Amino acid sequence: xxxxxxxxxxxxxxxxNPSAVLPIASITKLMTxxxxxxxxxxxxxxxxxxxxxxxxxxxxxSRLALGTELSRAEMMHLALxxxxxxxxxxxxxxxxxxxxxxxxxxxAKAQLLGMSATRYVEPTGLSSDNRSSAVDLTxxxxxxxxxxxxxxxxxxxxxxxxxxxxxxxxxNTNGLVRNPEWExxxxxxxxxxxxxxxxxxxxxxxxxxxxxxxxxxxxxxSRMGDAERLRSFLASAEALAxxxxxxxxxxxxxxx
Numbered sequence: 001x002x003x004x005x006x007x008x009x010x011x012x013x014x015x016x017n018p019s020a021v022l023p024i025a026s027i028t029k030l031m032t033x034x035x036x037x038x039x040x041x042x043x044x045x046x047x048x049x050x051x052x053x054x055x056x057x058x059x060x061x062s063r064l065a066l067g068t069e070l071s072r073a074e075m076m077h078l079a080l081x082x083x084x085x086x087x088x089x090x091x092x093x094x095x096x097x098x099x100x101x102x103x104x105x106x107x108a109k110a111q112l113l114g115m116s117a118t119r120y121v122e123p124t125g126l127s128s129d130n131r132s133s134a135v136d137l138t139x140x141x142x143x144x145x146x147x148x149x150x151x152x153x154x155x156x157x158x159x160x161x162x163x164x165x166x167x168x169x170x171x172n173t174n175g176l177v178r179n180p181e182w183e184x185x186x187x188x189x190x191x192x193x194x195x196x197x198x199x200x201x202x203x204x205x206x207x208x209x210x211x212x213x214x215x216x217x218x219x220x221x222s223r224m225g226d227a228e229r230l231r232s233f234l235a236s237a238e239a240l241a242x243x244x245x246x247x248x249x250x251x252x253x254x255x256x
Contacts, residue, residue: 003134007209018134025190026083028125043073057085080154082170085124092123113139128194134213141211151186
């Protein structure tokens, strides 16, 4: 499932089953970050990874040990850049009113943005019950892009934080941010078995600000390959200037 739109005009440049409602894995963390940012919570407040966070993310890999203490800003950085599940769960758990209030805020924000096909049940994306469509996710990317902090943290290349007695290096889960051929302003990756490989990003191509959503890619590198194929096609100034959206959708160059 895929959708590419012009961020400023909403023109559809590529579309493949954009209204299909699917699990979205860690794309969820963009909404987690958006709700935290708009709650105007103290970003320098220290948060501690607790038993609740370990239990809520059991079965997923994390390098944030029980008892790790970092600021809310650092936890958000790790959630967006490195897709750290314990960090994302902690952001939800420490929201005023607790986790239930946070999930309600996530769903309320989705409705406010017009994301009518979207539902959240937790803040990490580990649950396959977090579901959305490509159409809805373009709205989420637009909203998240309006926050410079989310843009900066999601595209950060790496971060080192103290975990216990040692410093641990975290890297961006999206290798495209290191590619000089891309001008990425915001991004988020996602993966669980039920969702496949997922990717959303905002990027400048051929003078346009574009939003790209790729859901349910099957191979380990297929979402990046699909993104590269779309970029190569869409970055052609001739294609962007002269081909209508219908021609782009019908092109044989469509990613699988």
